[in-house]
Amino acid sequence: MAEAAIELIGINKSFGAVQANRDINLAIPAGTIHGIVGENGAGKSTLMSILYGFYQADSGEIRIGGKPAAIKTPSDAIAAGIGMVHQHFMLVQNFTVIENVILGAEGQPLLKTSIAKARSELERLERDYGLEVNPDAVVEELPVGLQQRVEILKALFRGADILILDEPTGVLTPAEADHLFRILRQLKEEGKTIVLITHKLREIMAVTDNVSVMRQGALVATRKTSETTVEELAELMVGRRVLLRVEKGTAAPGEVLLSVRNLTVKDSRGVTMVDNVSFDVRAGEIVGIAGVAGNGQSELLETISGIRVAVSGTVTLAGQPIDLTSEADPGELRERGLAHVPEDRHHMGLVLAFEENENAILGYHDQSHYLRGPFLDIEAIRDDAREKIGKYDIRPSDCRLKTANFSGGNQQKIVLSREMERDPKVLIVGQPTRGVDVGAIEFIHRRLIDMRDQGKAVLLVSVELDEIRSLADRILVMFAGRIVGERGPDATERECGLLMAGIDNREAAE
Amino acid sequence: MDFFNTLVLLLDSMVRLSVPLLFAALAGLYSERSGIFDIGLEGKMLAGAFASGAAAAVSGSAWLGLCAAVAISVFLSLVHGFASITHRGNQIVSGVAINFIAAGSTIILGQAWFSQGGRTPLLGADSRFGAVRLPFAEAVRDVPILGPIYSELLSGHSILVYIAFLMVPFTWWVLFRTRFGLRLRAVGENPAAVDTAGISVEWLRYRAVICTGILTGLAGTYLALAQNAGFVKDMSAGRGFIALAALIFAKWKPVPVMFACLLFGFLDATSIRFQGTPLPLIGPVPVQFMQALPYILTVILLAGFIGKAIPPRAGGQPYVKER
Numbered sequence: 133m134a135e136a137a138i139e140l141i142g143i144n145k146s147f148g149a150v151q152a153n154r155d156i157n158l159a160i161p162a163g164t165i166h167g168i169v170g171e172n173g174a175g176k177s178t179l180m181s182i183l184y185g186f187y188q189a190d191s192g193e194i195r196i197g198g199k200p201a202a203i204k205t206p207s208d209a210i211a212a213g214i215g216m217v218h219q220h221f222m223l224v225q226n227f228t229v230i231e232n233v234i235l236g237a238e239g240q241p242l243l244k245t246s247i248a249k250a251r252s253e254l255e256r257l258e259r260d261y262g263l264e265v266n267p268d269a270v271v272e273e274l275p276v277g278l279q280q281r282v283e284i285l286k287a288l289f290r291g292a293d294i295l296i297l298d299e300p301t302g303v304l305t306p307a308e309a310d311h312l313f314r315i316l317r318q319l320k321e322e323g324k325t326i327v328l329i330t331h332k333l334r335e336i337m338a339v340t341d342n343v344s345v346m347r348q349g350a351l352v353a354t355r356k357t358s359e360t361t362v363e364e365l366a367e368l369m370v371g372r373r374v375l376l377r378v379e380k381g382t383a384a385p386g387e388v389l390l391s392v393r394n395l396t397v398k399d400s401r402g403v404t405m406v407d408n409v410s411f412d413v414r415a416g417e418i419v420g421i422a423g424v425a426g427n428g429q430s431e432l433l434e435t436i437s438g439i440r441v442a443v444s445g446t447v448t449l450a451g452q453p454i455d456l457t458s459e460a461d462p463g464e465l466r467e468r469g470l471a472h473v474p475e476d477r478h479h480m481g482l483v484l485a486f487e488e489n490e491n492a493i494l495g496y497h498d499q500s501h502y503l504r505g506p507f508l509d510i511e512a513i514r515d516d517a518r519e520k521i522g523k524y525d526i527r528p529s530d531c532r533l534k535t536a537n538f539s540g541g542n543q544q545k546i547v548l549s550r551e552m553e554r555d556p557k558v559l560i561v562g563q564p565t566r567g568v569d570v571g572a573i574e575f576i577h578r579r580l581i582d583m584r585d586q587g588k589a590v591l592l593v594s595v596e597l598d599e600i601r602s603l604a605d606r607i608l609v610m611f612a613g614r615i616v617g618e619r620g621p622d623a624t625e626r627e628c629g630l631l632m633a634g635i636d637n638r639e640a641a642e
Numbered sequence: 643m644d645f646f647n648t649l650v651l652l653l654d655s656m657v658r659l660s661v662p663l664l665f666a667a668l669a670g671l672y673s674e675r676s677g678i679f680d681i682g683l684e685g686k687m688l689a690g691a692f693a694s695g696a697a698a699a700v701s702g703s704a705w706l707g708l709c710a711a712v713a714i715s716v717f718l719s720l721v722h723g724f725a726s727i728t729h730r731g732n733q734i735v736s737g738v739a740i741n742f743i744a745a746g747s748t749i750i751l752g753q754a755w756f757s758q759g760g761r762t763p764l765l766g767a768d769s770r771f772g773a774v775r776l777p778f779a780e781a782v783r784d785v786p787i788l789g790p791i792y793s794e795l796l797s798g799h800s801i802l803v804y805i806a807f808l809m810v811p812f813t814w815w816v817l818f819r820t821r822f823g824l825r826l827r828a829v830g831e832n833p834a835a836v837d838t839a840g841i842s843v844e845w846l847r848y849r850a851v852i853c854t855g856i857l858t859g860l861a862g863t864y865l866a867l868a869q870n871a872g873f874v875k876d877m878s879a880g881r882g883f884i885a886l887a888a889l890i891f892a893k894w895k896p897v898p899v900m901f902a903c904l905l906f907g908f909l910d911a912t913s914i915r916f917q918g919t920p921l922p923l924i925g926p927v928p929v930q931f932m933q934a935l936p937y938i939l940t941v942i943l944l945a946g947f948i949g950k951a952i953p954p955r956a957g958g959q960p961y962v963k964e965r
Contacts, residue, residue, distance in 0.1 A: 167734070175834070184838075186838075186963065205840065206838050206840045207841075208839025208840075209840075210839075210840045216838070218838065222834055222835040222838040223832065223835055223957070224827070224828045224831045224832045224835050225714065225831065225832065225957075226831060227827070227828065227831070231824060231828075232835075233837050234824070235824060235828050235835065235836070235841075236825070236836065236839025236840050236841045237839070238821040238824065240821070241820055241821045241822070242819065242820055242821070243819055243820060243821060243823075243824060244817075244819065246821070286839075373765065549833070
């Protein structure tokens with residue numbers, strides 16, 4: 133094996149109480165394409181940010197080409213021959229390609245000569261690697277695939293021998309992605325070392341020589357790509373977690389309360405995030421949507437709750453159609469019996485600077501029992517909040533406390549109590565136990581089962597497969613914006629894991 | 643011919659009145675192009691005017707006055723930078739604070755030092771920036787058309803006027819033809835791109851606000867040592883804000899900034915010129931209306947006639963490394 137281009141020895145990094153990287157040891161041989169896979173939040177991007185000098189590791193050593201390298205800033209990394217293509221491009225949108233390429237590597241104080249030099253260098257790179265792009269085009273007018281090419285050119289222009297690509301295909305069409313892979317292979321031929329960060333296993337299998345798997349901040353395995361399988365990687369990525377089984381009776385599904393037909397959603401860049409999705413949720417059942425984060429679940433949730441606008445498709449709530457293809461009114465959806473526990477309680481579920489009792493009525497504050505004429509009835513609001521604090525065992529039991537001072541689990545209970553106590557027909561819940569302690573998880577799971585038993589239709593989205601498997605009566609698996617399979621509650625972890633990795637329905641059943 | 647002479651005088655007056663606007667607007671251009679909004683142009687100009695008036699009165703030298711103005715104005719710029727770059731504070735609040743500090747302290751210090759009700763002593767011709775006669779200005783005066791244009795409009799201004807107009811191509815050259823300019827424009831659009839390219843965002847923005855300070859110092863000096871003979875309280879009279887309007891009107895580009903400032907200068911000159919003169923067809927117009935005209939026009943122009951002015955994309959936001 134060739135000598136190591138990059139060696140990471142004992143890298144640790146914490147943000148507050150969260151350990152983003154835990155004792156990472158990794159050697160990447162020169163002249164190879166090395167994949168790093170893991171779910172969102174597994175610590176891949178943090179590790180690469182350390183390598184690029186954005187962050188400094190709390191402890192550990194980085195060696196580049198066998199020599200210890202002190203990388204404290206991006207300019208140290210550039211000097212060490214490291215180039216990075218960021219997930220969100222680091223380009224100045226209204227600059228031309230050539231201006232972006234030379235920024236920070238101009239050479240001398242006057243632009244005229246640096247631009248002339250850069251122009252001939254770009255021509256050379258274009259010849260050698262097939263990286264064609266008009267140097268005088270304004271970046272914001274280029275399609276994303278070409279913008280990414282500018283990022284690669286930027287790195288090569290600075291003489292990078294090591295190229296790190298962070299989720300490079302997230303914004304690309306399949307054809308653009310294939311083209312990118314061809315370029316990467318060619319760069320490898322020229323002796324460059326490439327690190328590819330992704331959560332898409334197919335890409336790993338298609339283009340890498342070696343692959344490392346990260347999970348919860350730790351590097352759990354490194355394999356030769358030719359000696360591993362998608363199944364093994366999926367299993368390593370998701371991991372075997374302790375199963376929290378919740379006792380529950382069998383479901384007694386009734387009428388269809390939420391019906392989604394042919395729903396398609398695009399994000400602001402025009403990339404299809406939810407692709408022709410159809411499903412029903414009946415009264416008295418929990419439908420779980422499983423999938424690796426970033427496969428369209430968030431967008432699906434946001435669309436059904438009226439936050440995001442759909443491109444096409446119909447949604448029926450308790451027999452009445454709702455139009456989500458134009459700006460919907462989440463307040464109106466609430467009145468019609470839809471309650472929503474958003475995925476991100478800090479940004480969408482709560483106002484952390486508010487008192488607990490204020491958050492407990494958020495979105496329902498215009499209901500008559502909280503009002504006295506045009507004013508809020510503070511006493512009624514606080515009594516109501518105290519009642520919920522008792523019922524949901526929210527601690528500390530002080531409705532005047534600032535919401536930011538509650539723990540994650542208790543904050544989540546505040547959101548759940550607000551949404552569940554409204555007696556909705558349909559409850560949609562995103563990541564109900566993310567960042568929540570074990571005790572609260574049990575409580576929250578219990579409450580969700582109770583909702584089901586009361587005859588509510590519950591739609592549960594979670595990246596925790598165990599949670600889906602222990603709560604849901606039906607499991608839908610999303611991959612790349614589509615629902616790729618449906619399973620019963622007795623589906624095995626392996627079966628679901630394969631579906632989550634995008635492996636076809638029938639193959640998985642074998 | 644009478645009309646022609648009036649026009650030349652009007653344009654001459656326009657040039658003089660637009661100079662402080664031009665200095666201040668170009669000052670704002672450096673700062674805002676780097677992503678630091680600067681509503682404190684007014685305050686820095688006023689502090690500069692006071693410093694130059696005071697220093698020239700004490701030393702008797704206009705150039706020492708200029709140095710003092712630049713020094714104090716750069717100092718205030720650095721205060722704004724310290725608040726908004728290093729401490730990532732709110733740029734508007736910091737700018738407003740500088741305006742208040744300048745408005746208050748110039749009067750207090752002026753009264754304490756010179757006891758003339760907040761003004762600085764009246765300066766003699768030696769300690770001011772006097773008119774520069776261009777060669778042959780007198781000789782060609784009587785040549786029809788071109789003569790008055792050369793001798794009245796182009797000649798006979800203070801050195802600061804010529805500096806102001808030379809700053810326009812210079813700023814354009816810095817912005818679009820130098821490495822510093824490229825980085826300055828980049829940091830106002832996407833500081834993260836600058837950071838990942840291995841350039842210090844903070845140092846770059848500090849250099850930008852220093853440029854701002856130098857130019858607002860020149861603006862203040864012009865007010866106190868060229869347009870007037872000493873500092874008078876509140877003599878900047880909102881010009882810092884008009885300059886800001888001109889900057890937006892010109893979409894943060896140097897040459898359009900010059901034309902915007904000339905336009906505002908022209909409106910100002912007209913309002914002074916035609917005060918009390920009955921206008922043809924309309925008749926007498928109240929003085930107050932004429933005085934308000936530049937401001938009314940500013941509002942109208944900014945509201946509708948310039949299309950969408952897209953400010954530097956990272957303007958007003960402190961840079962915090964994400965992730």
